[in-house]
Amino acid sequence: MKYELNVAHLYGDLLNTYGDNGNLLALKYYAKLMDTDLDIQIVSLDEKFDPNAWDVVFFGGGQDYEQTIVSKDIQGKKDDLTDYIEDGGPMLAICGGYQLLGHYYVGADGEKIKGIGALDHYTLSQDDNRFIGDIVIKNKETGEVYHGFENHNGKTYLGKGERPLGEVESGNGNNGEDNSEGVVYKNVYGSYFHGPILTRNGELAKKILLTALKRKYPNADLSSQEQLTIKPTF
Amino acid sequence: MSFKSTIAKMAGKSSYWFLHTFRSGGSSLPGKITTRLDPTILKDLGKDYDVIVITGTNGKTLTTALTVKVLRQKFDHVLTNPTGSNMEQGIVTTFLTDHKSKNGKNIAILEVDEANVIKVTQFIKPLAFVFTNIFRDQMDRYGEIYTTYQKILDGVKLAPEATIIANGDMPIFNSVKLPNPIVYYGFNNQPDGEMKADPNTDGVVCPVCQHIIHYKFISYSNQGKYYCPNCGWHRPDLTYQLTQITKLTPSLSKFFIDASNFTLHIGGLYNVYNALAAYSVGKFMGVPTSSIQKALNDPDERVFGRQEQINVDGKEVTIVLVKNPVGLNQVIDMVGTETEPFSFVGLLNANYADGIDTSWIWDGNFEKLTQMNIQQYMTGGERYKDITFRLKVAGVRDEQLWTYDNLKDAVSNIKNLPTTKVYVFATYTAMLQLRKQLTSEGYIKEGI
Numbered sequence: 135m136k137y138e139l140n141v142a143h144l145y146g147d148l149l150n151t152y153g154d155n156g157n158l159l160a161l162k163y164y165a166k167l168m169d170t171d172l173d174i175q176i177v178s179l180d181e182k183f184d185p186n187a188w189d190v191v192f193f194g195g196g197q198d199y200e201q202t203i204v205s206k207d208i209q210g211k212k213d214d215l216t217d218y219i220e221d222g223g224p225m226l227a228i229c230g231g232y233q234l235l236g237h238y239y240v241g242a243d244g245e246k247i248k249g250i251g252a253l254d255h256y257t258l259s260q261d262d263n264r265f266i267g268d269i270v271i272k273n274k275e276t277g278e279v280y281h282g283f284e285n286h287n288g289k290t291y292l293g294k295g296e297r298p299l300g301e302v303e304s305g306n307g308n309n310g311e312d313n314s315e316g317v318v319y320k321n322v323y324g325s326y327f328h329g330p331i332l333t334r335n336g337e338l339a340k341k342i343l344l345t346a347l348k349r350k351y352p353n354a355d356l357s358s359q360e361q362l363t364i365k366p367t368f
Numbered sequence: 369m370s371f372k373s374t375i376a377k378m379a380g381k382s383s384y385w386f387l388h389t390f391r392s393g394g395s396s397l398p399g400k401i402t403t404r405l406d407p408t409i410l411k412d413l414g415k416d417y418d419v420i421v422i423t424g425t426n427g428k429t430l431t432t433a434l435t436v437k438v439l440r441q442k443f444d445h446v447l448t449n450p451t452g453s454n455m456e457q458g459i460v461t462t463f464l465t466d467h468k469s470k471n472g473k474n475i476a477i478l479e480v481d482e483a484n485v486i487k488v489t490q491f492i493k494p495l496a497f498v499f500t501n502i503f504r505d506q507m508d509r510y511g512e513i514y515t516t517y518q519k520i521l522d523g524v525k526l527a528p529e530a531t532i533i534a535n536g537d538m539p540i541f542n543s544v545k546l547p548n549p550i551v552y553y554g555f556n557n558q559p560d561g562e563m564k565a566d567p568n569t570d571g572v573v574c575p576v577c578q579h580i581i582h583y584k585f586i587s588y589s590n591q592g593k594y595y596c597p598n599c600g601w602h603r604p605d606l607t608y609q610l611t612q613i614t615k616l617t618p619s620l621s622k623f624f625i626d627a628s629n630f631t632l633h634i635g636g637l638y639n640v641y642n643a644l645a646a647y648s649v650g651k652f653m654g655v656p657t658s659s660i661q662k663a664l665n666d667p668d669e670r671v672f673g674r675q676e677q678i679n680v681d682g683k684e685v686t687i688v689l690v691k692n693p694v695g696l697n698q699v700i701d702m703v704g705t706e707t708e709p710f711s712f713v714g715l716l717n718a719n720y721a722d723g724i725d726t727s728w729i730w731d732g733n734f735e736k737l738t739q740m741n742i743q744q745y746m747t748g749g750e751r752y753k754d755i756t757f758r759l760k761v762a763g764v765r766d767e768q769l770w771t772y773d774n775l776k777d778a779v780s781n782i783k784n785l786p787t788t789k790v791y792v793f794a795t796y797t798a799m800l801q802l803r804k805q806l807t808s809e810g811y812i813k814e815g816i
Contacts (some may be wrong), residue, residue: 143567146567146568147564147565147567147569147572147580148573148580150567150568150569150570150731151504151512151570152725152727152728153693153727153728153729153730153731154727154730155568155730155731156727156730156731156758156761159730159761159762160761162761163760163761176567178580179579179580197512197513197514197570198512198514199512199514199573200573203573203578266724266725267724283724283725283726283727285725328725328727329725329726329727330727330730333730333757333758333761367753367754367756367757368753368754368757
């Protein structure tokens with residue numbers, strides 16, 4: 135392959151629920167169609183996150199117990215992750231990963247679990263209820279429509295400088311109140327979508343890969359990559 | 369016996385008689401009626417039995433069936449609940465309709481859903497519990513593994529004297545200190561090495577110090593001879609151990625437990641665990657090893673029927689139910705032991721009984737299929753698009769793949785597959801639809 139991207143899978147050995155790993159499989163599948171090899175490595179407990187070593191970061195969700203452990207460890211990676219994000223590094227964060235990029239989330243037993251505050255959102259919990267079901271959202275700026283399956287107790291509220299990934303057409307979204315779902319901040323995409331999101335929304339996979347390629351190979355001619363047509367899978 | 373429970377039992381029994389005689393069914397309604405009239409009825413119904421409760425996420429049904437076979441070698445009267453009736457009302461019906469022996473021991477082997485353990489132990493103090501395993505299920509319906517285990521423990525707490533017979537290879541069963549006597553069974557059939565579980569595996573955190581656990585060897589998923597490199601927490605000593613596996617095909621397993629050899633007329637490593645659990649209960653109850661061998665070696669079609677083979681115009685079609693990632697990965701490994709070339713059919717639905725979220729198929733290691741001698745792939749079911757894309761991402765090429773948006777076409781094309789052997793992976797409602805279609809075309813006889 136002509137190009138190579140280094141992908142960090144944050145806490146991939148601890149946070150791996152709901153088939154989220156499928157996002158990496160889909161990323162690899164589309165990367166191949168874009169003449170790009172992916173080298174995917176897990177960055178986990180007690181390991182350093184080097185912001186210059188990675189071209190794409192994936193951060194999935196997990197069970198409450200594992201997420202509590204991650205919440206403690208990730209404080210040591212906070213500055214490096216923030217640098218990566220502020221520098222325009224592409225990242226996809228799902229569910230728990232999305233929550234942990236923000237200030238905090240409230241766990242099932244009411245305890246506040248600390249995030250890294252790299253993004254300005256926070257997450258509350260709802261009593262004895264989860265948002266579960268198929269969801270469709272539309273991004274008003276780009277016109278893109280995303281399909282997924284949501285399954286979350288958390289209610290996330292976006293902060294200043296954060297835009298939603300889309301507006302809810304059907305389903306609940308971030309909090310069931312303000313019609314928003316997910317987040318876009320610089321080149322970070324956060325969402326509650328399972329399904330997984332990249333297997334059903336190949337356009338988003340393509341967008342993340344193109345951003346990473348342009349960042350790593352600023353002088354390359356990526357027109358054939360840009361022209362890749364994504365066939366519907368859902 | 370109180371007047372209330374006498375009336376409740378009469379009402380339940382007559383409804384069972386009615387349902388059983390005039391309709392072909394009736395496993396939970398009599399229990400429902402009886403429980404409505406006397407909510408504590410299990411206390412009365414269960415008092416003359418030595419009860420063994422079998423619980424866990426995967427393998428309950430086969431473990432229960434094998435355990436019953438083993439214990440029947442020694443005991444005249446062994447009661448059990450029919451497949452699927454593992455919630456409170458089904459259990460009440462089971463006792464209600466039993467004709468217990470007047471003299472001699474009555475034994476009840478109950479398959480109990482994790483959340484229903486407490487509904488049994490409220491009224492009955494079991495002699496023993498069997499913990500098979502706890503894997504992540506489709507999480508739109510169930511909680512996480514720790515929540516599931518807690519549900520079981522909430523029930524066990526009411527019976528602190530019952531012996532726990534647990535799968536020692538499963539770390540979670542060694543994570544909470546309990547007052548109960550515990551015996552562990554597990555695998556000891558590989559030399560010590562040094563490894564970690566596949567990253568996409570659940571339940572690999574040390575409960576003492578929260579580091580990722582390592583293994584001397586792994587049987588599958590997060591099961592094996594585990595230890596924590598940070599604090600030394602490790603797998604407990606095994607009382608009953610599998611020492612060698614000599615043969616494993618999709619339809620047969622041969623292995624040694626504690627130096628005795630066994631033949632099981634079903635494949636799949638997960639079924640070897642089920643047999644090991646049944647063996648352990650047998651030993652615990654004093655059944656001689658030779659009798660356990662006899663019971664497990666029996667090619668009993670009623671017991672092994674869940675994974676069934678159907679002849680479709682000369683094709684040997686094996687239908688396998690898939691319901692969660694660990695189970696799926698186990699059957700992928702199971703078909704990997706097939707020696708002849710075969711065709712693979714994946715049928716995916718997403719109704720309530722299947723799990724309404726299809727994300728879990730992405731935790732299945734379909735990539736392994738591309739290393740096998742598969743001549744043709746076929747996909748179908750209501751969510752055929754999801755399973756089709758999953759296979760494509762796994763590396764299956766378009767020309768190897770037939771896709772049908774309805775089951776009828778899928779079934780009629782089974783006969784056009786290029787191989788004699790055909791493995792069909794189906795989710796629950798897809799399997800029911802497939803069976804219905806095969807029945808209507810005369811490949812399956814009515815009522816089986």
